Amino acid sequence: MPVVDEAVLADPVRVAAARRARRVLPGLAMPLDAIAGLAARVTGSAMAIVAVMDVQDEHFVGHHGLPAALATHAAVPVAYSVCKYVVSADHPVRISDMIADPDLRDHRLAVEYGARAFAGVPLRDAADQTVGSLVVVDVVARDFTDAQMALLVEIANLLAGLPAEGVYTDAPAVDALGSAAVLDEVQEAFIAADAGGAVLGWNPAAQGLLGWSAPQVEGLRLEELIASSEQREQWRRRLPRLLTGSGPRRRWSWRGRIRHRDGHEVPVQARVCVLRGAGGPLVCAFLTDITGQQEAERDADDQRGFLNALLDSLQNGVVAVDADARVTVFNRAMRDMHDIGKDWTPQLVDSLFVERVRQLDGTPIPLEQAPSLRALRGEHVHAESMMVTIPGKPTRILTGSAQPIVRADGSRCGAVVTLHDVTDRRRVQRFRDCQLAVEAALSHADAPAHAAPAITRAVAAALGWPHVELWLLDDLTGMLYLAGHHSTAGDPSARPVNRGVVKGTGVTGTVWATVQPMWAPDTAASPSLQQQTPAELHTALAVPIPDSGLALGVLTCYTDSPDHDRTELTTLLASIAEQIGQDLARRHGAELALQIARGQDDFLSLAGHELRTPLTSILANIDVLLDDPDQPAWPHDTRLMMETVARNSDSLRAIIDDLLDLAALESGHLHLSPQLVDLAALTHQSLTTVRPVADANAVTITATVPDALVVTGDPARLRQILDNLLSNAVKYSPDGGHVRLTARRDEHGTTVTVTDTGIGVPEPDRGHLFDRFYRAANARHTNIPGAGLGLAIVRAIVHAHHGTITITHPTDRGTGVTVRLPDGLTP
Incomplete structure (x- = not known):
């Protein structure tokens, strides 16, 4: 069971030694983080700490594998300390399971960071004062072996002899480096050389890295292992300064390539320091093979380049931030929008957001309410609208969506925002x-x-x-x-x-x-x-x-x-x-159409009233002359001329009557006289009238009409419909043509259909068949007479009976007209 001895921790002599050690340790040639890493590796632990213990806090002067919150050289509260147990005991301490120990299960390292086991050995200065400890920590319950504890002691001896009073010497550290047990356990390549740079020896890891055994390299100079002539020259200039310097000047880190025994080059990270012992200065080099690291960095660069190219090719804007809310991605679409180059900084992006981004009502958006920072706090932002006002450019409307970037363990490491310009939409x-x-x-x-x-x-x-x-x-x-x-x-x-x-x-x-x-x-x-x-x-x-x-x-x-x-x-x-x-x-x-319609109405009125009176006089006088008993024998030519005048005057009177009927029907001034009438009888009368003309033109008429077909309508106007439809069908059917009439009643009313095999109607003319005075082009180019009023009159009469009229056009030739008269017209 570990014990905290407050008297030991607060001892003034020890506290003074600890504070002096805290000032001296960072200046030592030995890299303290490397010492911690060495301790972690030789014991197979997740974390290691080189700590100096004060009274109420401790200082991590070297560390390996610590969480980011603890990886600091600032003072750490004593509640997180396990160094206090080692300093209180003043001898090695090891705990295999903190959770199983009632005094340690609530320790802050165990509760907040999952620590389960630790082992530590004291650090002493030249006056044998315990100033701190070297501690390794693991996140699983485990036992630390005696051999591992002995290795911790030897590694701690590398830092032994911290100055109490007087001049500091590295002699204990140099002696410790002679321990084969420590060097053999170190996974990094270690090379020891004298002040001239001649190799004195190296560990098995160096043998594996360079291919030479320790006896084979005796007398070899360090600079001969460096592949680059430029770095060899740099080494020659640097070595004297390492030998004559003190504190930080006695260590040097560089990255380069060294030559293997077989000639190939190996990329390494080198850390070089100088220790002074009784036998003189000792040059120590730790070499880490970074072949895998370089390949990983190269792959990372490739991936970064691919990602940047992909992001820059997008039309939409993309912004990403890291866990510290620093902008790490600002793609080309965003740079072009804000007219900035690739040398942007996170601070510039933050300032642009504050200056230019607004709510749609013009209200500024605080930086902490930016979609990226909201997502970094765990919020998912979906298609929120905002506007961007950029000097010299039109205001743009954007919709932004953001979400956090989550690691496998569920922690958030950043956030990404996508922005769509919806101004045009x-x-x-x-x-x-x-x-x-x-x-x-x-x-x-x-x-x-x-x-x-x-x-x-x-x-x-x-x-x-x-x-x-x-x-x-x-x-x-x-x-x-x-x-x-x-x-x-x-x-x-x-x-x-x-x-x-x-x-x-x-x-x-x-x-x-x-x-x-x-x-x-x-x-x-x-x-x-x-x-x-x-x-x-x-x-x-x-x-x-x-x-x-x-x-x-x-x-x-x-x-x-x-x-x-x-x-x-x-x-x-x-x-x-x-x-x-x-x-x-x-x-x-x-x-214009209204004016034309008014003109046509005026013409109809003129034709109906101004022409009818003189025409009536002409017809009356011609009839008198032709029937005058006092002139029984007009000359033949004179009689022919008079009969022509009479015949054409009759035709003209029929046209005028049609015009008057049409004008009255369309204006609503002509009132029907509805009554019960047998449409079948009217049909037979109309057939009788038109049949002589049909026979003269060899046109066959077929009628399908029931014996009786009683409807309600104006008999004269219904007869006018039948006469017009039949006469048109016969007139436009060539010799040998055929006209068919059918009449029937169904639940919707009475239907009369007249079809012919005549000349038909060209498609461009079909929409005008009911227009007044309109005749289809093929009818105008024949000798068939007509005024273009018949179908207009028929439609007007049908509409007056609340019926409908439609025209069909068979694919071969001919025309079909269908009239539908509803039931229910009041007599």
């Missing part, structure tokens, strides 16, 4: 919203000018620009007028001046003249562009509102800061202008 989404807003504004406005305030407000929000104007062309004056604007600029002078725009002058006038988009990064640079430009707003983008190569208006936007996304903004704004232009063209087209 957000802007496109804003423009989509803008298009919807513009469409809604246009659809609810009686005129485009009424929608102008809502349109400019939506465009300003989409661009994020403070001032937008919509100029439209006045059809009467041919000049642009300000239909509306939206401005968030605080200065009243930023409001537009509603004066006439001169074509070719200013931003708006130039776009009006050229019908081309215009980007003006600085309107102040050109006096002509400053006209119509709001004060303090010097960057302008204007696009024409196009229609058939002309500008129906101009959409002009201004901002007070430069925006570099010229092509994208122009394209997006042009799509809004085109949307407005399409609405203007649609409105103009609708107005």
Whole structure:
């Protein structure tokens, strides 16, 4: 059971010796961390400590394998000390299982760092005062053998003879180095040489490294083992300073290559020191083969280069920090965004974050709330939005995701952040919203000018620009007028001046003249562009509102800061202008169509009323002349001319009657006289009327009609439908053609279908068959007469009966017309 003797620890003589040792030990030639590493290796322990014991704390002047929190040369609280047990006992101490010992199971080393076993031997100065200990610690329960304890004693003797009073000598250490037991256990190659650099001997590890046995190297000079001539020369210059120096000047570390007996070179890390003994100075060299380390470093460099190349090739930004929150990765995407080179520093990156990164509302983000540091504390950050404001560049919107980097044991060793620039995506989404807003504004406005305030407000929000104007062309004056604007600029002078725009002058006038988009990064640079430009707003983008190569208006936007996304903004704004232009063209087209329709109605009224009266007179007089009993025998040629006039006048009267019927039907002025009527009987009457014409043209008519088919409708108008459909089918069927009529009733009403094998209708003409006065191209190029009113009248009558009419076009030739009349029309 270990014991702490407070009297021993607090003894003033011992404490003074310990404090003197703490000052002297770091200056010794022997590297104390190497001494600790040697003790750990020869005992197979995880950790080793060279400690100096004060009263309430101890100092780790040399250590190996300690956790980072303890690997310090600062004072360590006595609660973590096991050196106190060795100093109190003043002889070697070994504990095989601290957890099994009631006095040690709660020791801080065991609880916090998993220590289970330790062994230690005292360190004494030249006056035989115990100043500290050499301790090895393991994380598993184990027994330390007597041989291992003896080796610890011999290693501690390397530090024996610490000055009490007077001059320090290395004689005890030199004598200890003669111990074969210690040197044989050392896994590092050890070479001892005299003051001239001649080899005196080396251990088995050196023999394995260099290929010579100890007897073979006697007389060999150390510099002969160095492969590089430059390092050999450096050794020659350094050796005298090592021999004449003191403290730190008596040791030297270097990395180089030494020559094996067979000639190949071995990379080593060398630590050289000089000890003074009774026989004179002794040059001691510890050599570590770093072949594996160099290969690992080379592999690490390759991996680091590959990783850096991979990270720099990414379009997204990547930032990583280590466990101390120092930025270790800042890839090319991030460097390009911030306009910094590869010589960035962690401090620079931290300052850029503080200066430039904001919440979306403009609120600064404290450095401790950076995604990387939040992830380092264990938080997982997912797609959080932020904005970056960089002088001379447009503001960028980023989304950042971060997560900790975790070791296999669950501890965090860093954090990584990925940043996506979503500025363009957000802007496109804003423009989509803008298009919807513009469409809604246009659809609810009686005129485009009424929608102008809502349109400019939506465009300003989409661009994020403070001032937008919509100029439209006045059809009467041919000049642009300000239909509306939206401005968030605080200065009243930023409001537009509603004066006439001169074509070719200013931003708006130039776009009006050229019908081309215009980007003006600085309107102040050109006096002509400053006209119509709001004060303090010097960057302008204007696009024409196009229609058939002309500008129906101009959409002009201004901002007070430069925006570099010229092509994208122009394209997006042009799509809004085109949307407005399409609405203007649609409105103009609708107005023109209305005017044409009014003109056609006026023509119908003229034809129906102004032509009918004189035509009636012509027909009456021709009938009188032809039937005059006082002129029983008109000359043959005269009678033929009079009959021609009568026949064509009848045709003209039929056209006028059709025009009047169509006008009355379409205006709603013609009222039906619905009654119960047998459609089958009407069908047979119509067939009887058209059959002579069909027979004359060798056209066969087939009818499938039930004996009785009672419907509710206007008998005269239903007969008009049947006459028109049958006459058209016969008229456009060639000799030998066939016309089929079917009539039937189903649960939806009554259906009449007339099909023919006639000339058909070309595809470009099919959409116009119900237009007034329209005839298909193939009909116009034949001698078949027609005015283009029959189908228009049929459709008007069918619609008046609340029915439908459709036309089908078989793949070979011919046409089919189907009329559907619903039940339920009130008589």
